[in-house]
Amino acid sequence: xxxxxxxxxxxxxxxxxxxxxxxILRICxxxxxxxxGDFALGTLMRFLPIVTQIxxxxxxxAAAGHDSIAGYxxxxxxxYYLLTMVSRAFSSMPNLAxxxxxxxxxxxxxKFLIQPIDMIAFLLLNRVAHKAVxxxxxxxxxxxxxxxxxxxxxxxxxxMTLLAFAxxxxxxxxxxxxxxxxxxxxGFWFLExxxxxxxxxxxxxxxxxxxxxxxxxxxxWRTLVELLPLKYLAYFPAAVFLxxxxxxxxxxxxxxxxxxxVAFAATVRTAMRLGVRRYSAYGG
Amino acid sequence: xxxxxxxGRVFLTFARNSLVRDMTFRANFVIECVSSLSWVLMNLGFxxxxxxxxxxxxxxxxxxxxxxxxxxxxxxxxxxxxxxxFMPNAEEFSELIRRGxxxxxxxxxxxxxxxxxxxxxxxxxxxxFAFGLLLxxxxxYQLAYWPSLWQWVSYPIYLxxxxxxxxSLMISMAAVSVWMGRNQSLYNFWFYITNFSRYPxxxxxxxxxxxLRWTFTFxxxxxxxxxxxxxxxxxxxxxxxxxxxxxxxxxxxxAFSRWVFSRALRSYRSASS
Numbered sequence: 001x002x003x004x005x006x007x008x009x010x011x012x013x014x015x016x017x018x019x020x021x022x023x024i025l026r027i028c029x030x031x032x033x034x035x036x037g038d039f040a041l042g043t044l045m046r047f048l049p050i051v052t053q054i055x056x057x058x059x060x061x062a063a064a065g066h067d068s069i070a071g072y073x074x075x076x077x078x079x080y081y082l083l084t085m086v087s088r089a090f091s092s093m094p095n096l097a098x099x100x101x102x103x104x105x106x107x108x109x110x111k112f113l114i115q116p117i118d119m120i121a122f123l124l125l126n127r128v129a130h131k132a133v134x135x136x137x138x139x140x141x142x143x144x145x146x147x148x149x150x151x152x153x154x155x156x157x158x159x160m161t162l163l164a165f166a167x168x169x170x171x172x173x174x175x176x177x178x179x180x181x182x183x184x185x186x187g188f189w190f191l192e193x194x195x196x197x198x199x200x201x202x203x204x205x206x207x208x209x210x211x212x213x214x215x216x217x218x219x220x221w222r223t224l225v226e227l228l229p230l231k232y233l234a235y236f237p238a239a240v241f242l243x244x245x246x247x248x249x250x251x252x253x254x255x256x257x258x259x260x261x262v263a264f265a266a267t268v269r270t271a272m273r274l275g276v277r278r279y280s281a282y283g284g
Numbered sequence: 285x286x287x288x289x290x291x292g293r294v295f296l297t298f299a300r301n302s303l304v305r306d307m308t309f310r311a312n313f314v315i316e317c318v319s320s321l322s323w324v325l326m327n328l329g330f331x332x333x334x335x336x337x338x339x340x341x342x343x344x345x346x347x348x349x350x351x352x353x354x355x356x357x358x359x360x361x362x363x364x365x366x367x368x369x370f371m372p373n374a375e376e377f378s379e380l381i382r383r384g385x386x387x388x389x390x391x392x393x394x395x396x397x398x399x400x401x402x403x404x405x406x407x408x409x410x411x412x413f414a415f416g417l418l419l420x421x422x423x424x425y426q427l428a429y430w431p432s433l434w435q436w437v438s439y440p441i442y443l444x445x446x447x448x449x450x451x452s453l454m455i456s457m458a459a460v461s462v463w464m465g466r467n468q469s470l471y472n473f474w475f476y477i478t479n480f481s482r483y484p485x486x487x488x489x490x491x492x493x494x495x496l497r498w499t500f501t502f503x504x505x506x507x508x509x510x511x512x513x514x515x516x517x518x519x520x521x522x523x524x525x526x527x528x529x530x531x532x533x534x535x536x537x538x539a540f541s542r543w544v545f546s547r548a549l550r551s552y553r554s555a556s557s
Contacts, residue, residue, distance in 0.1 A: 048476040051496070052483060059342035059487040060334060069337045198319055206326050216333055 020117075021125060028129030043134075044141040046085070053081050070215040076242060078152040080213050082145065083238035088210060089138065090169045091176030091233040093127065097200075100184025101193040104279070113276060120181060120268060127177055157243055164250055168237040171257045175232055178264035185268060188275030203228075209235025215244070229260040289394050295402055302405040317411035324360065324412055328419075331356065345486040351518045352484070353423040358514040359482055360416030362446040366454070367409035369447075373401050374454045378461035384554045397545050401455060420517075435520055442513035442527065445534040449509050450478065452541035459541075459548035481506040484514075505533045 012020075061067075061074040072080065100123070103109040112119035146153075157165070183200055187193050205211060208230040217225060225231055236253060239245050245253050306313045334341075335349040347355065377400055380386045389399050424430070431439075457474050480500050485507050488497035500507040512530040515523035 042472060045472055045476050049479050052479055055487045055489075055493055055496075056341070056483055058490075059345070059483075060338045062343040063340040063345075064338035195315055195319070202319075202322055202326060206329070211326075211330055212333065216337070218336065 021121070024117075024122060025125050025129050028126045029133060031129075033133055043138040044144075047141070047145050050078075050081050050085070050145075054078050070213060071244065072213055072215070075152045075154070077213070078149065079154075079242060080238050082149055082152070083241050084210055084234045086142070087169060087172050087234045087237040089134065089142075090131070090237075091172040091208075093176050093180040096123070096127070096177065096180040097184035097193060097197050100181060101187030104184075104187040104275075105192070109279070113279075120272065123181065124177060127173075131173065154242075157241060161240065161243060161246075164254060165237055165241045167254060168232070168240050168257060171254075171261050172233050172237055174261045175229060175257065175264060178261065178268050179229065179233075182264055182268045182271055185271035185275050188271070188279055204230055204233065207231065208233040209238065213239070213244075215239075229264070232257045232260060291394075291398060294394065294398075298403050299405045303407055306407045313408050316408035320409065320412050321415060324415055328353075328356070341484060342486045345484060346519055347484050347486070350423040350426045353419055353426075354517050355484060355510065355514040357416045357420035357423060358443070358446075358517070359510045360412050360419065361443055362450065362510055362513075363478075364409050364412035364416060365443070365447045366450045368406050368413070370401060370451050370454055371409075372404045372406045374458040376404070377455075377458040381461050381552065386552060387554050390549070390552075396549060397455070397542065401451070424517075431517055432520075435516055438516055438527070439513055442516055442530060445530050446509035446513060448534045449505055449537045452537035453477070453504070453506065456541045456544040459545045462548040462552050477504060478506055478509075481509045481511075485511050505537065508533055 057074055057077045061069070061077075067073055069077070100109075109119070112122065156162070180200075183193060183197060186196060190196070207214065207225050207228055210233075214222065214225050214231055214235050236245070236257060240250065240253070331349075331352065335352075339348060341347040341352055380389065380400070389396055392399055454474060477500075480496075485497055485501070488494070488500075488507075497507065508526070508530045512523060512526055516527060
């Protein structure tokens, strides 16, 4: 931006700042609403694999001969898979890391470096808009599927559990964002992050609890997963809702999740600061 | 020189060209092999985990750990063949239509469906095929079971039937993009539909399961794809009627996809300027 209007003072007043961000959020919202039909259809289809899981676990429980596997009943398993769909809806960030790496590679990141707009905050708002639109459209299919599957749930948990669930979902969104943005920032050093991203996705799929409740993992694997932040992206919110994590353990879980959010928020800032220093602006 | 091109030689040329292309970026080729293998290993890990908790998938079905691994190996063999020969082409097909580049394929003096379906071979997907063979061998060894000659002969035939059914489904869906312009969702749909083929059909039972099993056996025959060859290996006596039926369905699927494809071509209006 060449110059600021002479009438406004620099730095801008909080009101002006708020207006800027509000405008950005509104534009992003409108951009996203263009594809709402595709969204709704896509969301409904995403539940199809759950159908297979329901039958698979039913067959497993029929042959296992006991009512509980790793502390989960058959109904818990189905409820768990449905709930991880919710947490994944919060924590997954399609194209975030690859988008950042691409903008570094082709030079479009320059626009953030010369405009008085913070890139990370801009991307975060963009995601908030994306997710807000996603939920407003996806709530239909989600409500339908949860209603159809209501028999698998033990009933509504208490208010405190719901509150903890909501908090863990918001934090899983933030954690997902900062974690993937950090991977994107690695693009300052490597330019191409797609294979790195692949490794991340692979681990994410297996160790976030997306594929199965991580309580099933034996010994050393379980310990490893406890040390990684990935379980807060899918497993943790679902386990909270189902009452698998309670009391002091719940408080500790939420605290650790908050720790990871803050840690990755700080990491992404640092990575960007260091990255911009060595950035050499390829492309036009 | 005859007027008809030699399809075999044309295909060999396609295969050779693709191999040359893959070998030009050798590091990328290795990365692709390793990535697809790691997905497979993760999946295998999931099932190993499941069999820590249960002796079998489905009560009395006979799908114990190594029987199921034979099933899994069969899934791998079928899907890796589809991915090697057809997937990249079907993906490109809807793009050809969208950009109007299908014109060039239509002008060539060779069957368009053949050209569209096979012109690129994705060699790196054969890594999964090799892994599938290893897993099959390992599972048979663990079961200390040696299939009869009849089983060894029919297994590859039914693998081919499975690949043909998958191919028919895929090319039909890709051809639909002639009418839709672009169909990203249909691709997801393909992925989700084939998801049903990944498990033994016995797991679909009960008030919801029976109609589901019926639909995916008779209407969209994805359940036949892996179930028939895997069953021929593991429990051949139960597979006989299904096997006869699979041949009929393979022919019908191929005929259907041929019909959809030629209908689609007739509706094609070039998009280029």
